[in-house]
Amino acid sequence: MAAWLPSARRRLRDLEVRPSVQHIGLVERVGDGVATISGLPLTRLDEMLLFEDGTPGLAVHVGESTVNCVLLGSGEGIVAGSRVHGTAEVFRVPVGEGLLGRVLDSTGQPLDDGPPIKAERHDPVDRPAPAIVDRDPVTRPLMTGLTVIDSMIPLGRGQRELIIGDRKTGKTAIAVDAIINQRASDLICIYAAVGQKTSAVSQVIEAVREYGAPERCIFVVGGADAPPGAQWITPYSACTMAEYFRDKGRDVLLVIDDLTHHAIIYRQLSLLLRRPPGREAYPGDVFYIHARLLERAANLSSDLGGSITALPIAETQAGNLTAYIPTNLISITDGQIYLEPKLFYEGQKPAVNVGMSVSRVGGQTQAPAIKRLAERLKLDYAQFLELEVFTRFGTMVDERTKARIEHGRRIRAILAQPEYRPLSVAEQVGLLLAVGERKLDDLPLDRVERFKAGLRDRLHESCPRACVHVDETGDISEPEQSDFLAAIDALLTELAPGQGAGG
Template sequence: MSPDGPDWLSAARETLDRATLGPRVEHRGRVEEIGDGVALISGLSDVRLDEVLHFAGGQVGFARVLDPDRIGCVMLDSTTDVEAGDVVFGTGEVVNVPVGEALLGRVIDPLGRPLDGKGAIAPEARWPIERPAPSIIERDLVTEPVQTGIVVVDTLFALGRGQRELIVGDHSTGKTTLAVDALIAQRDSDMICIYVAVGQKTSSVRRAIDALQAQGNFERCIVLVAGSASAPGLQWIAPYAGMTMAEYFRDKGQHAIIVIDDLSKHAATHREIALLTRQSPGREAYPGDVFYIHARLLERAAKLSPERGGGSLTALPIAETDQGNLSAYIPTNLISITDGQIVLDQTLFHQGQKPAVDVGLSVSRVGGKTQAPVLRAAAGTLRLDYAQFLELEVFTRFGGMPDGRVRQQLTRGARIREALRQPQHQPIRLVDEVALMLAVQTGLLDDLDEPLVAGFRAGLPAALDRDAASAVDAIAGQGSLDDSTKAALLGAMTRLIDKLSADEPTP
């Protein structure tokens, strides 16, 4: 016997002593039917809802329908190698995802598997994708603002931390761009950003990721992707997985914002799965629980009370309409669940008014309480003035010469419209928004030619930093707009207007 013999023998004995001997229960079933991302399984009578099931070939699914004689399993992997008769094992665990700081700066799928080629992720824990929403007693009032850097949103439909604001509009009207711009604006804030792509084209997801990496603070972002080519099960769990990852930071007392792009495709996936598992269809073939699946998802966004740490989770779900029909089934459901909606109009978009926000149909049911006081003081009656301008503009198209007061309103309204235009992926600071609203409301832009307003807006940040640095610091630090601060801002903007007018070529 070799000198190492006794050591090897003692190690083997220790291993045998630690081994658990005796009978072992194994939940096993068989595939009866398989197709279109859904497997019907028999023999797993003890499986619970949303339990993870493992197939003999290594594939994974979860139990979605529990009938007395068989289980409807939604696949989370490809079904190419799964056949009728294959063995299926129950795990006793519900679908869960990794959470923690290690996910920041990563692109992952809904199960937490990396898609960015940066190696494996070592999570701090794994949490189930289905978690109860905070109770009323655990919530606090939504009073802290979320600065999106988008002028039309911050001035007219201000968002609060813990709010759920729906972004809704037709195809290709800038919904994703608006949401991504709101995430980019958090590059200097304390908010964690989560972007969830559900059923989106790869090119669309790539553009969103590139924008976040180029303009935002990607190291404080999580991008969760379940593209149009992904299994229906992955698309179905994606919003819930993203919400769980965001709740980790909320429950630690931090602040997070999640964009779900979009819930219309999620509802279509839910309908597909329901029909394949032979659930009873309802209106437009959606199952009866289509309202409930989105309600229980969005209710998890909340501002927690100080006793729970004071963290917040803000949700910006996206929904798509057909020909601007807000009364369709899914948009109506989501509007009734959320705390307001930002409606994007196709006509405005094609006219070049971007973001193409319809100020008449959009609303924030929390906004007045969360808007930064300094911005509220500067904006004043902006929304009313703009609404009156839009009505007057329609009437003046019929001809006739308006009187002096109406001409003044039309001039002011045109400047407001120009001020609300904004290039994509260029969110601006709070002080720039305040100055822009002051310029509009005080009539400073009335004498400036309309095409020059874009140049004024572009040159505003540098002009304020150069000529009104004390006012910039005062607004950033104290959030106040006293007479001296206002005078400094107006002075800097007057000099900028004079420069623009002097540089304008003579016709």
């Protein structure tokens, strides 16, 4: 004590006292995740405010005498008269390699009971999209491992592809399979859950941990039990985390599940803030906020960084694609994957309606081998769908038409795929080659699943080098194609003796 006292007195004597200014306001009204504050005339739009209980807030409307604020926490300790501090800062979230493998909330706080986040820095959640001159065309493929998508609706790195369909038709399953398939690639995967149930989010996380590469994934969760403001900023926070890796030259897959809930949350907040409603009570800028968000997904020039591929999900009601939010998102994105309830209930999974799905920029990125084999497949499948509807009326058909219908059923069978089992490029090429060369037309339909199950091992046993080459390059040479066909014939001979080379 005797030694400490002189040094303490010396430090107090040398301490330079300066005046400081703090902007402190008071809460006038609070409830339902929003608050009205007075006494903060210098507050700027989108400034982060801090309530006396530690809850952060976001200033979304600045009036002459009051500020409307969205709470980013529960705000249970906030009442009328509570003090609020201005920070003169926009809202930021942590970014960096330390986020990989973690489950976070929309403010960047861990939800997985792990150690504190080690962030390299904190970046604003709302950032401008890259300029047009800073972008390159989408030329590199992003393989989902789903044959129906990679062959019919191919995706490229830097693309924005909407996954749309009714509730419980497999929208999230497609996105999760795309994440799982990146276990063999170099992509960083970020899953943003907006307004989803805790049980549904847990299933996604467990599936990725069991089948994928969780060490290269980030899960950003704004669950259904989170405050409305926290749900609202979830996709923006996830996009900011993705942009860190993009600026480092990495490629990122960003899944936003889903933007329909995001629009509903934004409508709720806007009505609570007494903004004028528009169509279906949505605020007038709901198109703008989604366009601004998705425009941040792009393929940057090679000297500026990598890419962000966005897979936003949207929910329809009774298959109505002409509703307000679905039409907005369809017009913003580079294509859509439409999941039809009728196909889902018939057992066709993934329930992708090929005729109503499109990829506007992914065709030029498609693996060469798949592109060649899928060209004829699309036409054959479209003709089959028309003929199948026609024959349901009991019309008599000739042998040629019967053959086309049987061939179409084999195409549909190879496009079906179980969940959490994405296929490599070589496996997809083998399936497309088998059906394209009509090797399966004489195989009983109930044995096609056995053929699909045995094809992977047969190809890797018979022609391992060809499989590696196809997986690495996406192309197949004539000798390799002959090796694939020989392996297919051998497998067919085992499944249906008497069939094979002549099939």
